[in-house]
Amino acid sequence: xxxxxxxxxxxxxxxxxxxxxxxxxxxxxxxxxxxxxxxxxxxxxxxxxxxxxxxxxxxxxxxxxxxxxxxxxxxxxxxxxxxxxxxxxxxxxxxxxxxxxxxxxxxxxxxxxxxxxxxxxxxxxxxxxxxxxxxxxxxxxxxxxxxxxxxxxxxxxxxxxxxxxxxxxxxxxxxxxxxxxxxxxxxxxxxxxxxxxxxxxxxxxxxxxxxxxxx
Amino acid sequence: xxxxxxxxxxxxxxxxxxxxxxxxxxxxxxxxxxxxxxxxxxxxxxxxxxxxxxxxxxxxxxxxxxxxxxxxxxxxxxxxxxxxxxxxxxxxxxxxxxxxxxxxxxxxxxxxxxxxxxxxxxxxxxxxxxxxxxxxxxxxxxxxxxxxxxxxxxxxxxxxxxxxxxxxxxxxxxxxxxxxxxxxxxxxxxxxxxxxxxxxxxxxxxxxxxxxxxx
DNA sequence: GCTGGTATTGACCGAATGGTCGGGCGCGCG
DNA sequence: CGCGCGCCCGACCATTCGGTCAATACCAGC
Numbered sequence: 115x116x117x118x119x120x121x122x123x124x125x126x127x128x129x130x131x132x133x134x135x136x137x138x139x140x141x142x143x144x145x146x147x148x149x150x151x152x153x154x155x156x157x158x159x160x161x162x163x164x165x166x167x168x169x170x171x172x173x174x175x176x177x178x179x180x181x182x183x184x185x186x187x188x189x190x191x192x193x194x195x196x197x198x199x200x201x202x203x204x205x206x207x208x209x210x211x212x213x214x215x216x217x218x219x220x221x222x223x224x225x226x227x228x229x230x231x232x233x234x235x236x237x238x239x240x241x242x243x244x245x246x247x248x249x250x251x252x253x254x255x256x257x258x259x260x261x262x263x264x265x266x267x268x269x270x271x272x273x274x275x276x277x278x279x280x281x282x283x284x285x286x287x288x289x290x291x292x293x294x295x296x297x298x299x300x301x302x303x304x305x306x307x308x309x310x311x312x313x314x315x316x317x318x319x320x321x322x323x324x325x326x327x328x329x
Numbered sequence: 330x331x332x333x334x335x336x337x338x339x340x341x342x343x344x345x346x347x348x349x350x351x352x353x354x355x356x357x358x359x360x361x362x363x364x365x366x367x368x369x370x371x372x373x374x375x376x377x378x379x380x381x382x383x384x385x386x387x388x389x390x391x392x393x394x395x396x397x398x399x400x401x402x403x404x405x406x407x408x409x410x411x412x413x414x415x416x417x418x419x420x421x422x423x424x425x426x427x428x429x430x431x432x433x434x435x436x437x438x439x440x441x442x443x444x445x446x447x448x449x450x451x452x453x454x455x456x457x458x459x460x461x462x463x464x465x466x467x468x469x470x471x472x473x474x475x476x477x478x479x480x481x482x483x484x485x486x487x488x489x490x491x492x493x494x495x496x497x498x499x500x501x502x503x504x505x506x507x508x509x510x511x512x513x514x515x516x517x518x519x520x521x522x523x524x525x526x527x528x529x530x531x532x533x534x535x536x537x538x539x540x541x542x543x544x
Numbered sequence: 545g546c547t548g549g550t551a552t553t554g555a556c557c558g559a560a561t562g563g564t565c566g567g568g569c570g571c572g573c574g
Numbered sequence: 575c576g577c578g579c580g581c582c583c584g585a586c587c588a589t590t591c592g593g594t595c596a597a598t599a600c601c602a603g604c
Contacts, residue, residue: 141359144356144357144359145357228436228500229357230436264530267523267527268513270508270510271524274505275524275527277497278498279490279494279497281497282489282494282497289442289455292455293459295466295485298486305486312490312531313527316528316529318414318477
């Protein structure tokens with residue numbers, strides 16, 4: 115049974131894209147052969163070349179696809195209401211959840227960011243970054259102007275810190291799970307709650323920490 | 330002129346290791362051919378097989394090497410003296426500096442952590458993690474027991490947060506540099522100072538943030 | 545000079561790679 | 575019907591891959 119909507123993309127093409135996305139998200143570009151993709155898609159290798167001129171184009175298409183999907187997914191995490199503090203809590207929570215919901219997409223895009231050798235499509239990969247960043251910075255600035263947040267910190271830095279906390283958690287969850295003192299490896303909600311809590315209140319008992327000797 | 334110390338490893342082997350490390354840090358395992366390594370090392374491909382039984386063993390040796398070097402490098406970042414707050418500042422600063430000083434090693438090890446498909450040597454890669462982690466957690470706990478730090482936060486979580494801030498900065502520096510609101514992309518010291526500052530003091534003006542509605 | 549082990553090499557191997565080609569299948573349309 | 579055209583495939587190609595091997599060059603000890 116076909117989709118009710120008239121599907122623009124022929125379904126063979128999408129089968130290929132799905133298979134390629136699946137494989138490329140686990141292994142690097144050169145580690146995935148066209149044969150493997152064809153096998154996973156249940157078609158012949160030659161057929162892939164009917165839809166894509168070469169392997170690079172296919173990879174690029176997969177990355178563009180993943181990038182757009184990831185952007186849409188993360189886009190939803192931005193919207194929230196209530197106090198700035200509430201918005202921050204929601205944002206952190208939903209952002210991390212979005213990452214964990216689609217680990218394949220995230221790994222795919224993130225690997226492209228890290229690979230120095232062949233910048234195949236950093237533009238795509240960086241878009242999601244920009245969205246999250248500007249949104250978060252805007253939230254923080256609003257909080258500052260409203261007086262709900264301190265005015266003497268750099269919003270961009272805090273945005274980096276929060277995004278980094280989530281990305282790092284996503285990346286190293288499997289490793290973190292091995293260490294006994296870590297209890298939050300399987301509790302992303304608890305992790306984010308703790309992170310935001312610390313960011314808001316700080317580590318020192320009073321707000322009277324001596325900051326004069328920062329070097 | 331040779332080293333004054335008697336070198337255990339024959340120098341051919343080290344040439345190979347150096348070349349392989351160079352190439353493997355830029356491109357993934359399958360994207361680096363034995364031919365390329367031989368070329369870069371200025372020797373014949375067959376000669377590589379005199380020192381290493383196969384490509385996997387060579388890669389493993391490179392990774393073990395990189396892992397140990399990185400560990401040694403990071404190990405120095407732990408030691409510091411003064412108040413806990415000072416130790417924390419030093420730690421953050423030197424940890425990030427260590428990452429930035431040897432980007433190749435870090436990328437090499439970190440890629441191994443991220444790759445799901447073939448866990449070639451996660452053990453090696455995870456060692457550095459454990460070191461940093463336990464050291465940081467110990468510092469934080471000391472701070473808590475001394476009353477210099479709040480007692481109601483999870484030390485492991487804060488350790489994750491701080492380590493993540495540095496790793497994330499390292500990973501996405503090139504991207505961060507593109508965004509106008511970010512001024513710290515080329516100022517790791519300033520970044521870490523800001524991060525620690527926020528961690529210590531928190532984002533809210535008073536320490537009276539309402540935490541009753543954390544979900 | 546001879547010997548034996550180490551270092552090093554070019555030539556070579558089978559397998560797998562990315563990519564091509566000619567043709568067959570099926571369906572809509574004149 | 576048959577004609578054309580997307581869709582799809584088996585077979586094939588040149589190249590490159592990881593890896594092998596026999597043969598050197600080299601050098602220390604006898």
